[in-house]
Amino acid sequence: MRGATKVEPEHIRKLLRAALEGGADFADVYFEYRRSRSFVMEDGRVRTVGGGVDLGVGIRAVKGEAVGYAYAESLELDSMLRAATTAGQIARAGRRKRVSVQRRRIRAMYRPTLEVVDMDGADCVALLRRADKAARKVSRKIVRVDASLSAVHKEVLVASSDGAIVFDEQPMVRMGVSAAARAKGRTEQGSSGGGGRFGLEYFDAHTPESHGEEAARVALVNLDSREAPAGTMPVVLANGDSGILLHEAVGHGLEADFNRKETSNYTGQIGKPVASPLVTVVDAPRIGGERGSINVDDEGVVPSSHRLIVNGKLRRYLYDKISAKHFGVEPTGSGRRQSFRHVPMPRMSNTYMEAGEDAPEDIIRSVKRGIYAVRFSGGQVNISNGDFVFSLTEGYLIEDGKVTAPLKGANLIGNGPDALGTVSMVGNDFRLSDGMWTCGKDGQSVPVGVGMPTVKLDQLTVGGTAVGS
Amino acid sequence: MSGPSRATKARLDVLEEAATRALECASALGIDHAEVSASEGESLEVNVRQGATDLVKESRSRGIGMRIVHDGRVATSATTDLGVEAVQAFVAGLADMVRFSEEDPLALPPSPREQTGAWDDLDLYDPKTARVGPKRAISMATRAEKAAFKQDRRITSSEGAGFSRTIGFSVLATSGGFVGRNFGSNQYLVAHVVADDAGGKKRNGHYWSGGRHFDLIGSPEAVGREAAARACRAIGSQKMATGVYPVVFDKEAAGTILGLLGSCIMGDRIYREQSYLAARLKDAVASPLVTVIDDPRIPRGPGTRPYDAEGRRTRKNKIVSKGVLDGFLLDTYSARKLDMKPTGSAAGGGGVPHPTSSNFYMKAGRQKPASLLKGIDKGLYVTNMMGFGFDAMTGNFSRGAGGFLIEAGELTTPVGEITISRNLDEILKGIVAVANDLEFKTSVAAPSFRVDQMTISGN
Numbered sequence: 001m002r003g004a005t006k007v008e009p010e011h012i013r014k015l016l017r018a019a020l021e022g023g024a025d026f027a028d029v030y031f032e033y034r035r036s037r038s039f040v041m042e043d044g045r046v047r048t049v050g051g052g053v054d055l056g057v058g059i060r061a062v063k064g065e066a067v068g069y070a071y072a073e074s075l076e077l078d079s080m081l082r083a084a085t086t087a088g089q090i091a092r093a094g095r096r097k098r099v100s101v102q103r104r105r106i107r108a109m110y111r112p113t114l115e116v117v118d119m120d121g122a123d124c125v126a127l128l129r130r131a132d133k134a135a136r137k138v139s140r141k142i143v144r145v146d147a148s149l150s151a152v153h154k155e156v157l158v159a160s161s162d163g164a165i166v167f168d169e170q171p172m173v174r175m176g177v178s179a180a181a182r183a184k185g186r187t188e189q190g191s192s193g194g195g196g197r198f199g200l201e202y203f204d205a206h207t208p209e210s211h212g213e214e215a216a217r218v219a220l221v222n223l224d225s226r227e228a229p230a231g232t233m234p235v236v237l238a239n240g241d242s243g244i245l246l247h248e249a250v251g252h253g254l255e256a257d258f259n260r261k262e263t264s265n266y267t268g269q270i271g272k273p274v275a276s277p278l279v280t281v282v283d284a285p286r287i288g289g290e291r292g293s294i295n296v297d298d299e300g301v302v303p304s305s306h307r308l309i310v311n312g313k314l315r316r317y318l319y320d321k322i323s324a325k326h327f328g329v330e331p332t333g334s335g336r337r338q339s340f341r342h343v344p345m346p347r348m349s350n351t352y353m354e355a356g357e358d359a360p361e362d363i364i365r366s367v368k369r370g371i372y373a374v375r376f377s378g379g380q381v382n383i384s385n386g387d388f389v390f391s392l393t394e395g396y397l398i399e400d401g402k403v404t405a406p407l408k409g410a411n412l413i414g415n416g417p418d419a420l421g422t423v424s425m426v427g428n429d430f431r432l433s434d435g436m437w438t439c440g441k442d443g444q445s446v447p448v449g450v451g452m453p454t455v456k457l458d459q460l461t462v463g464g465t466a467v468g469s
Numbered sequence: 470m471s472g473p474s475r476a477t478k479a480r481l482d483v484l485e486e487a488a489t490r491a492l493e494c495a496s497a498l499g500i501d502h503a504e505v506s507a508s509e510g511e512s513l514e515v516n517v518r519q520g521a522t523d524l525v526k527e528s529r530s531r532g533i534g535m536r537i538v539h540d541g542r543v544a545t546s547a548t549t550d551l552g553v554e555a556v557q558a559f560v561a562g563l564a565d566m567v568r569f570s571e572e573d574p575l576a577l578p579p580s581p582r583e584q585t586g587a588w589d590d591l592d593l594y595d596p597k598t599a600r601v602g603p604k605r606a607i608s609m610a611t612r613a614e615k616a617a618f619k620q621d622r623r624i625t626s627s628e629g630a631g632f633s634r635t636i637g638f639s640v641l642a643t644s645g646g647f648v649g650r651n652f653g654s655n656q657y658l659v660a661h662v663v664a665d666d667a668g669g670k671k672r673n674g675h676y677w678s679g680g681r682h683f684d685l686i687g688s689p690e691a692v693g694r695e696a697a698a699r700a701c702r703a704i705g706s707q708k709m710a711t712g713v714y715p716v717v718f719d720k721e722a723a724g725t726i727l728g729l730l731g732s733c734i735m736g737d738r739i740y741r742e743q744s745y746l747a748a749r750l751k752d753a754v755a756s757p758l759v760t761v762i763d764d765p766r767i768p769r770g771p772g773t774r775p776y777d778a779e780g781r782r783t784r785k786n787k788i789v790s791k792g793v794l795d796g797f798l799l800d801t802y803s804a805r806k807l808d809m810k811p812t813g814s815a816a817g818g819g820g821v822p823h824p825t826s827s828n829f830y831m832k833a834g835r836q837k838p839a840s841l842l843k844g845i846d847k848g849l850y851v852t853n854m855m856g857f858g859f860d861a862m863t864g865n866f867s868r869g870a871g872g873f874l875i876e877a878g879e880l881t882t883p884v885g886e887i888t889i890s891r892n893l894d895e896i897l898k899g900i901v902a903v904a905n906d907l908e909f910k911t912s913v914a915a916p917s918f919r920v921d922q923m924t925i926s927g928n
Contacts, residue, residue, distance in 0.1 A: 047821070
């Protein structure tokens with residue numbers, strides 16, 4: 001590490017001692033060194049190149065469920081100590097604690113060979129050009145292509161007064177392509193993106209061409225789209241990106257901070273049915289180089305895979321240290337933060353629904369009139385009442401068991417337990433989404449993964465404009 | 470208004486020095502043009518939940534962002550390390566990166582002649598702000614939360630009440646000789662409480678007050694009471710039947726709709742043809758009741774700025790006059806692309822500039838808000854929306870919504886878990902009444918208005 005390995009163990013001990021001085025129960029320090037690079041191509045021309053280095057330390061003192069937090073944007077001892085003392089003020093009049101911390105080694109799930117952030121700029125530009133060219137080649141109706149490539153190399157060192165020092169490297173690459181198609185005076189767009197905790201090898205499996213072509217394909221499909229229907233009807237979710245539904249419908253509501261505060265509609269529901277018996281939901285932080293994967297969480301806890309809902313019954317929440325203590329359980333390694341400037345809180349990693357037994361064709365064939373939802377631009381949930389929405393960007397009508405006309409973008413809305421209670425078929429075609437999702441909570445963004453087999457919901461409200469058609 | 474205090478001047482001097490040093494490094498390397506934004510901020514955030522302090526966070530940060538343009542090629546970066554050697558290495562890194570970008574003659578910064586030499590004090594800084602310490606902040610939050618619980622026994626839990634304040638200082642300096650110095654403050658008090666509803670469902674309500682000056686916070690108890698009222702009024706929310714109905718947006722929801730229009734009149738969206746309004750200048754784009762203005766010069770305004778991110782003096786811009794699209798918001802680049810005049814709307818200093826709105830508002834009408842409901846036999850009153858269902862390129866709009874049923878001109882039962890949809894072009898043209906309740910609490914603001922019809926998807 002070019003930043004935090006420079007931090008001497010003696011300094012770490014000093015900082016923890018300073019943070020604990022007021023009488024906090026525990027304290028942690030989070031060193032972060034982040035190097036980034038980004039390339040933006042606009043209509044075939046590289047408009048800007050950006051990137052930089054960010055470095056600092058966040059210091060937290062915890063007393064009961066109260067958090068004191070401060071950070072320093074340098075690794076100079078005096079400014080770090082000032083932050084530690086500020087954080088420690090959350091607790092007053094306690095006794096001094098002894099601090100002993102030891103380095104702990106963890107097994108890494110991802111280790112890129114060549115990180116994109118270190119690549120020659122010309123090679124990065126070449127990747128963008130390939131995506132641009134491929135999209136334009138799809139059709140003469142493609143009138144504009146924008147593409148971007150961003151890469152981050154992050155190193156973190158977390159030391160906690162409860163004993164461990166953990167170091168991790170967290171690479172990330174992401175490519176995004178959007179294409180506009182025009183015909184008969186109508187313009188529509190499509191986009192495609194992906195990435196993960198990979199180096200250059202990401203592009204072996206997902207070529208820039210595949211993203212360019214996919215963006216162009218969606219834009220062309222949307223040129224023929226018609227008004228989506230309005231009303232409550234069966235919805236078939238395609239495998240992959242549809243996992244966004246789980247992320248919104250149950251994922252956030254199972255984050256333990258909301259349940260400790262009794263503000264989630266899943267508060268007090270452990271052991272109770274919250275979905276159809278066909279539904280099993282997993283949060284898996286250690287899958288290869290997935291976008292939501294972490295070797296260690298931002299509180300220094302090594303995470304493992306957890307089944308949150310098993311056969312429709314709620315099994316557990318996602319815990320950070322504070323909420324785990326509140327519920328008297330072990331933390332699940334779900335304490336994550338955007339950067340050293342932010343406090344950690346329970347977050348999802350890669351959240352998906354396990355595969356079922358139905359063939360995807362049978363699922364579509366079972367619907368007389370409904371929607372086949374393929375791509376989405378994002379979603380949102382109201383934690384307390386459980387209502388969630390997600391926005392469709394590629395969808396089709398299903399008529400008499402067949403996928404027919406493409407539909408204009410529409411919002412889908414449902415209520416978590418109600419919607420998942422109507423899951424009547426689960427496909428055998430589970431797929432993780434290619435890494436493109438970023439989750440926002442309390443003003444903090446973290447990368448996450450989602451996944452889903454093809455799934456049928458008997459009832460979901462589709463927010464189109466066509467009434468009674 | 471008095472000018473900046475001695476302490477403020479000193480902080481701005483430090484930033485100006487850092488910015489100037491970075492510009493000198495760029496000039497020493499022979500770089501054609503450079504813009505540096507140096508800024509410093511200080512903030513305090515507290516949260517109180519169930520009467521106990523839950524979070525105290527103090528932040529201080531300082532850094533520079535820099536854009537260089539060399540041979541018509543652009544690169545940007547930012548750093549928090551302002552040491553002399555660090556800044557040298559930082560600028561050298563930028564100079565090395567810029568060759569991967571591609572030449573674009575339109576990317577050059579504005580000529581110094583176009584930049585402002587003077588600007589007014591727009592009263593954006595309240596010296597009281599920085600004096601609010603954790604103790605006082607916690608006391609205000611505690612009072613707000615307590616008032617919420619006291620207001621209604623159905624309030625059973627809470628995300629808490631929080632107070633947050635920020636003061637910020639910034640200097641924008643360019644190789645063309647422009648130096649702008651700006652500083653401001655912000656604070657808000659928020660309460661977020663939860664009421665129990667049937668079947669394990671909960672209803673949340675939040676409300677905030679605040680702004681550039683401390684006095685805008687007002688009474689903490691009033692914030693708590695309003696949050697409680699908002700949670701309780703949603704108890705028993707139900708879907709309504711799918712159909713086409715008249716819709717009234719309260720002023721907060723109306724502001725959200727206006728924000729969508731805002732996203733469609735930005736110069737970058739226009740030249741990329743990513744807006745349904747790209748070819749609609751001087752066209753009717755809304756009902757004649759609709760006039761929309763972007764005014765960066767409102768004293769104390771949440772979106773106020775004396776100069777823009779490229780050093781142009783800001784000015785009031787008319788966007789829609791009585792339904793007719795008057796103009797776009799343009800930075801230098803988008804103006805050159807469109808062969809129009811820049812409107813002083815650039816943001817993102819030290820990075821890639823792009824146009825943004827400042828205080829973007831719809832002019833108030835004459836009607837009282839309650840009179841918007843008159844004559845509606847059955848309709849929807851929208852108080853909140855969810856999701857991101859809007860496509861600027863086509864104007865298609867579809868979002869989750871909540872509010873109340875309107876029956877025989879009166880608000881009756883609460884409504885939730887439905888969507889509302891229609892193309893934005895039709896929504897704006899379908900505005901049949903505008904109320905007189907505009908307030909500049911947020912940088913995008915609209916009075917309540919009524920739309921003749923929208924599709925509601927529910928049962």
